[in-house]
Every structure is written in structure tokens, then in C-alpha cells.
Amino acid sequence: MDLVDLIREKRFLGQEFLTWLWFVSERGAGRVPIEGRGTAEIHFEERMVLDTGLDLYRQTVTCQGRNLDLTEARAALREGKKVSQARLRVALADREWRLTLSADGLDMTGLRLSSHWDPFEEGPEELAGRLLDRVALLKELVDLLDRLFEEFLARRLDPAWPSRDLAAIRRWLRKE
Amino acid sequence: MGLLEGAVRLTRYHLPEAPALPEDHELAERLGIHAFVSIENSPQESSSGWVEILDPFSSRFEPHRFRFGDLVALALRTDSRRLSPAVLKRYLILAEADLRARADQGLSREQRRELKDRVRLELLGRTPVSTRVCEAVWFTTEGEVWLAGAGTKDREVFEDLWRRTFGFGLVWQIPYLLASRHLPDGARAEDLAGLKPAALYGRGSD
Numbered sequence: 001m002d003l004v005d006l007i008r009e010k011r012f013l014g015q016e017f018l019t020w021l022w023f024v025s026e027r028g029a030g031r032v033p034i035e036g037r038g039t040a041e042i043h044f045e046e047r048m049v050l051d052t053g054l055d056l057y058r059q060t061v062t063c064q065g066r067n068l069d070l071t072e073a074r075a076a077l078r079e080g081k082k083v084s085q086a087r088l089r090v091a092l093a094d095r096e097w098r099l100t101l102s103a104d105g106l107d108m109t110g111l112r113l114s115s116h117w118d119p120f121e122e123g124p125e126e127l128a129g130r131l132l133d134r135v136a137l138l139k140e141l142v143d144l145l146d147r148l149f150e151e152f153l154a155r156r157l158d159p160a161w162p163s164r165d166l167a168a169i170r171r172w173l174r175k176e
Numbered sequence: 177m178g179l180l181e182g183a184v185r186l187t188r189y190h191l192p193e194a195p196a197l198p199e200d201h202e203l204a205e206r207l208g209i210h211a212f213v214s215i216e217n218s219p220q221e222s223s224s225g226w227v228e229i230l231d232p233f234s235s236r237f238e239p240h241r242f243r244f245g246d247l248v249a250l251a252l253r254t255d256s257r258r259l260s261p262a263v264l265k266r267y268l269i270l271a272e273a274d275l276r277a278r279a280d281q282g283l284s285r286e287q288r289r290e291l292k293d294r295v296r297l298e299l300l301g302r303t304p305v306s307t308r309v310c311e312a313v314w315f316t317t318e319g320e321v322w323l324a325g326a327g328t329k330d331r332e333v334f335e336d337l338w339r340r341t342f343g344f345g346l347v348w349q350i351p352y353l354l355a356s357r358h359l360p361d362g363a364r365a366e367d368l369a370g371l372k373p374a375a376l377y378g379r380g381s382d
Binding site: 124127135150153156161 | 184185231244322353354355359360368375376377
């Protein structure tokens with residue numbers, strides 16, 4: 001199968017991951033334990049995009065606004081749409097990241113880091129330092145998201161997925 | 177939007193069949209072969225190539241400017257000029273009228289084609305150049321590459337330039353391929369390949 005077909009056919013994995021992450025975040029009031037990394041704060045905020053798929057009759061819903069409680073997004077999930085993009089705030093200890101995560105390639109956009117470099121220090125050494133500092137912060141975020149994806153995957157491939165995780169997600173969605 | 181400042185737009189790639197990392201001098205040589213070439217004094221429409229990540233106006237590629245331990249950092253620079261079709265059409269009409277008046281007869285198809293090429297080149301030479309820079313880092317021990325600040329077109333240029341420079345391709349890290357690299361203990365590749373979408377709200381397959 002070539003990459004374009006893989007993206008189309010297996011897109012649901014990224015969508016289900018985002019939905020599962022939203023569920024896990026809400027269940028823990030934003031506190032999400034990550035194996036080997038401690039407990040991170042993960043909040044879904046400001047903006048979420050849901051759609052019915054990539055076909056000709058694709059329908060998309062965008063929910064956005066400050067202090068969004070995502071009631072509409074939850075309603076869209078009940079109609080069979082799936083999360084294709086979500087705006088997240090992730091925090092671990094004194095580090096914080098804000099980003100939009102896409103289901104298609106787990107691409108990150110609008111990613112803001114809590115880096116502390118002075119933009120007016122422009123020498124080559126300062127620039128190299130800033131680069132390495134920001135790459136290290138990004139790497140930490142990518143590792144956190146990978147760990148979460150691995151946990152999702154382990155649950156998704158477990159024979160108990162329908163009776164345990166999927167059933168819990170469905171109960172959560174039925175809640176008004 | 178990039179690795180050095182501001183908000184980041186990040187695409188991840190995996191290197192499934194990367195050969196051993198070349199020595200620094202060989203890396204520098206390869207980057208130099210595909211270094212950015214300016215179009216400032218030529219009528220070209222666009223040009224893409226490697227520049228130093230710390231200075232997008234330099235393509236010297238001294239190892240300490242692109243090699244940071246296990247990390248290789250570089251940038252793709254694309255300069256382009258965009259000539260609007262409406263502007264080209266306007267100047268072509270003027271040039272045709274001028275030529276017709278001097279020749280006192282109609283223009284052949286060949287003359288029209290030559291005139292269009294000449295007008296286009298003249299206008300391109302007068303059109304300002306815009307610059308885009310997309311930064312990239314290569315985690316050489318993990319076989320992963322990140323590209324920052326790139327849209328679809330820049331991504332295609334980057335993937336092509338990467339293949340021509342290093343001799344092997346990049347695979348966009350979509351969730352399914354990430355999953356196949358991180359299969360949990362006891363899970364088989366066939367289990368992953370056979371997964372079907374779950375009906376999250378109580379219908380269809382699990």
C-alpha cells in the first residue's frame with residue numbers, strides 16, 4: 001500500500017488517538033500520568049475540528065472560542081464525526097507547550113514553547129544555544145506524545161479494548 | 177515559524193533505511209553541491225537549496241555550524257519571484273502594439289512567442305525576490321528528521337532535495353507508521369494492519 005492510501009485508510013488511528021486523549025484528559029481533570037515521565041497536564045482548549053472522513057461528502061465542524069467546554073464537539077462525536085485537529089496545552093513540571101495536533105500526520109502547528117532565550121542576544125553562540133534549547137524542549141514534547149500514543153496503541157490492540165476502553169469512551173460521550 | 181524563534185510548525189520524518197552517517201567533511205561537501213544559489217541577478221523564477229541554519233545567507237557549511245553532537249541542523253532556503261499573469265498580459269499587449277507599429281504588419285506565431293519570452297524575462301528581472309526558510313534537524317542516532325515551518329509545497333521540495341543530497345528518502349511519520357515502529361509487546365504487525373475504525377458512539381465495529 002502506498003503512502004497516500006495508508007494515510008487515507010489508516011487515518012482513523014490518529015483521530016481515535018486524539019479522541020482517546022481528550023477522554024483521558026477529561027477523566028483526570030487534565031492530569032494525565034505518563035509512564036516514566038510523571039504526571040503531565042493536558043488540556044483541550046480553544047479550538048477543535050471534527051469531520052466525517054476524507055471522502056467526497058466530507059462534513060467538517062469547527063468548535064472554537066475562549067473557555068470552550070467542547071459541548072458541540074462532543075455532540076459532533078455522537079453524530080459519527082471524529083476529531084481531526086485539536087488545540088492542546090501540555091505542561092510538565094515547569095515546561096509548557098501549546099500546540100495544534102493534527103490526526104493525519106500527528107503534525108504540530110502553532111506550537112509555542114516556554115523558552116527563555118533573549119531574542120536580542122544575536123551572536124552565533126547565543127543563536128546555537130537557543131536552537132539547542134528549543135530543540136530539546138520540542139524533543140521532550142514529542143517524547144511525551146509518543147509515550148501517550150504508545151499507551152493508546154497498547155490499549156487499542158488489546159482484546160479488552162471493546163469492553164474496557166471503548167465502553168468507557170461511549171459512557172463518557174453519553175454524559176451530557 | 178521555526179526552530180529558532182516564534183511558533184513552530186513541525187513535520188516528522190523517519191529514516192527507514194539510512195546508511196551510516198557520513199563524515200563531517202563529506203556531509204559539508206554534499207550540502208555544498210546542493211547549496212542555495214541566489215536568483216537576485218538572474219531572471220529565474222525560483223531557486224531552492226541548503227543554507228546554514230544559523231545564517232540563511234551563508235552556505236559555507238563549516239562542520240561546527242551544522243553539526244551539534246548527534247544532531248545535524250540545516251535549513252532549506254527558497255527564493256522566488258511571482259509574476260502576475262495580469263501584469264504579463266498588460267505588458268505583452270503594449271509590446272505587441274509597439275512591434276506592430278514599427279513592423280507595419282501582423283506578427284507571426286513565432287514572433288509572438290519570442291516577444292512573450294522577452295517581456296516575461298524583462299519583468300521577472302524587475303520583480304522583487306521573496307525568501308522562505310524552513311529549518312530541519314536530523315537526529316542521527318534515532319533516524320528521525322524534523323522539518324519546521326513548511327507547507328505542502330516546501331515539504332515536497334525538501335523531500336526531493338534530501339533524497340538528491342543524501343541518497344535515501346524520508347518517510348512522513350503518519351500515525352500508522354509510528355504505530356508500526358512502536359508495537360506493544362505481544363502485538364503483531366498483522367494485528368495493526370487488520371485494525372478497523374471503532375464506532376466511538378455505539379455503532380459499527382469495535
